[in-house]
């Protein structure tokens with residue numbers, strides 16, 4: 195009996211995938227040429243499978259801010275937010291996020307995963323109820339589990355199912371926290387947030403929206419789905435990450451509940467980890483400024499999104515439910531997905547591949563994601579590559 | 587004991603249409619490996635069980651569920 199025996203099934207599943215599909219997991223970006231181009235296996239490819247929605251990871255102003263902060267404050271904080279790891283930059287970024295989102299309070303965390311873990315593990319405690327959309331990210335499931343709340347799933351974006359659950363659970367007379375995402379990371383669809391807000395009010399529940407993929411992408415000012423739908427004042431908690439449109443690493447939670455501050459004493463994932471590095475804080479802050487002052491980035495992102503979605507639709511590919519910067523191309527046969535994925539890479543286009551069991555229904559998909567910094571020519575090349583590989 | 591059998595019977599009735607026609611379902615049947623129930627199907631099955639018994643099944647209890655009988659035991663606790 196070996197300590198690794200418990201992974202036998204996983205190892206077998208991995209071996210089976212590798213036998214069938216080859217070793218595709220080990221994609222290494224040898225060189226990053228720009229926010230939309232890299233070298234993989236010696237070959238220059240267009241990156242159409244990142245979360246770099248505004249291309250800010252390579253923005254000269256963000257890079258300069260990160261370099262300056264590193265020179266001034268060092269490469270790391272070497273400590274927890276609670277001890278020696280809160281620098282003035284962390285506090286300023288919290289203020290900037292509060293101002294940007296129109297909230298009274300914000301806490302910055304080391305990653306987006308850590309933000310959900312920190313917030314949910316302390317807010318959704320024993321005796322509370324966490325009611326989450328079935329398509330929610332792993333960090334949400336893990337946070338609720340760690341907190342010890344009773345967890346219930348409702349069918350993805352299914353309001354009838356949500357209401358049925360709320361009406362049953364309401365009888366327990368305890369706190370109910372509904373958890374949704376602004377844009378769902380796999381299928382790229384929006385949460386039905388207006389209907390959810392109505393239900394939350396009807397049943398007296400709380401609402402947390404993870405705007406990981408929607409910050410900088412949705413809303414007139416790029417504040418996310420709550421802004422776009424005009425319900426910002428009805429959302430209790432917003433969580434998010436710096437790792438997508440902000441092009442850095444880190445996470446946050448913003449709220450108009452001033453008691454949010456208690457998490458700084460109550461939340462283990464906040465206390466027992468080092469705070470985000472000065473460079474991440476500085477570039478995230480610069481990126482937030484850019485989101486507020488360069489709306490043309492969002493315009494370009496949506497132009498690229500609509501162009502690729504229209505092109506792929508015209509090829510009669512089975513796409514996600516609505517055009518957003520996350521465009522999944524769905525295949526019932528995983529082998530077909532793999533053939534196209536390999537073909538795309540050979541033609542110099544990288545997208546994400548999602549295979550079962552990571553998909554909910556045994557299908558597979560290629561997840562394309564758009565960036566404001568893709569050129570129209572790059573978008574055409576991506577479309578051409580799909581056309582050549584799927585219209586044989 | 588009678589109640590347990592009744593719960594088991596109802597669960598098997600709900601499972602039957604979700605699996606290939608001549609699949610045998612016993613209390614010892616393993617839901618994942620014997621019936622290959624994927625996550626979409628499992629949500630549908632749970633929703634039907636919840637409607638049948640008018641209960642809410644927290645996903646926390648599912649970690650301990652492997653067989654049809656395990657599921658019945660958890661459901662009985664929630665009724």
Ligand SMILES: Cc1ncc(COP(=O)(O)O)c(C=O)c1O
Nearest residue numbers: 305306307331379406435437444
């Ligand atoms: C919805 C959602 N929440 C949270 C995260 C975690 O963010 P991070 O990469 O900053 O840990 C992700 C990204 O992986 C995500 O898609």
